Amino acid sequence: xxxxxxxxxxxxxxxxxxxxxxxxxxxxxIAADPYDTPEKAKIFSVDFAQHGFLPxxxxxxxxxxxxxxxxxxxIKLITGNHSKLTPVPPEDLYRRLSNxxxxxxxxxxxxxxxxxxxxxxxxxxEIESSQFAAKAIEPHxxxxxxxxxxxxxxxxxxxxxxxxxxGVADAKGNELLYFEIxxxxxxxAPANP
Numbered sequence: 001x002x003x004x005x006x007x008x009x010x011x012x013x014x015x016x017x018x019x020x021x022x023x024x025x026x027x028x029x030i031a032a033d034p035y036d037t038p039e040k041a042k043i044f045s046v047d048f049a050q051h052g053f054l055p056x057x058x059x060x061x062x063x064x065x066x067x068x069x070x071x072x073x074x075i076k077l078i079t080g081n082h083s084k085l086t087p088v089p090p091e092d093l094y095r096r097l098s099n100x101x102x103x104x105x106x107x108x109x110x111x112x113x114x115x116x117x118x119x120x121x122x123x124x125x126e127i128e129s130s131q132f133a134a135k136a137i138e139p140h141x142x143x144x145x146x147x148x149x150x151x152x153x154x155x156x157x158x159x160x161x162x163x164x165x166x167g168v169a170d171a172k173g174n175e176l177l178y179f180e181i182x183x184x185x186x187x188x189a190p191a192n193p
Contacts, residue, residue, distance in 0.1 A: 006045065006129060009144075011057075011142050011144035019163075021165075021181050026176050028060070030179045032163045034056045034057075034183070036158065045126060051096050051097055053093065053151065060134065065140075068168060069136050069168070073167040073168055076165075079161045085151070088150050093127055096150075132145030162183065166179075
C-alpha cells in the first residue's frame with residue numbers, strides 16, 4: 001500500500017450516478033458519489049473515515065453549448081438531523097490528519113498535551129490532486145473531484161441527507177436554479193458491479 005499512487009476516478013456524465021440533479025432546461029447535471037465503503041475508499045492511501053471525513057466524488061456535467069461558471073458555487077451537505085456541513089478545505093484536512101487525537105479525545109485536565117503526527121508529502125499531494133477545483137465547465141464537458149465533509153460524531157450522515165448547491169451561473173452570469181441531490185438515491189441504488 002505504501003507504494004500506491006492516487007489515481008482520480010474517471011468521471012462519467014453526472015446523470016449516470018444514482019444521486020444527481022439534472023436541470024434539463026439549462027442542460028447541467030451535478031452528481032455526488034460518496035466513497036463511504038472500505039472497497040471504494042481503497043483508492044486513497046489515507047483512511048479518511050478513520051479521521052471522521054467522508055469523501056464525496058463530485059461531478060458537474062454541462063451538456064449545453066455555452067460554458068457554465070462555478071467559481072461562486074456553494075455546497076452544503078444537509079444531514080437527516082439538519083446539520084449543515086460544508087466541504088473541508090485542504091488545510092483543515094492536513095491539520096486533522098497530522099494531529100489525529102486533537103479533537104477525538106478531550107482531556108479533563110487543562111494541561112496541553114502534545115500529539116506528534118505528520119502528514120507525508122505523498123498524502124498532501126493525494127489530497128491536492130483529488131480535490132474538486134474547477135471554476136468553469138466547458139460546453140459538452142464534465143469536471144470532477146473530491147469534496148471532504150467532516151462527519152465525525154454523526155451516525156449515518158447520508159441517510160435522509162441532501163447536498164444543496166447554489167452559485168452555478170450561465171455564460172452571461174445569470175445564476176441557475178439551485179441543485180438538490182438527495183443522498184437516499186445513492187443509498188437505495190443497487191451496488192455497482
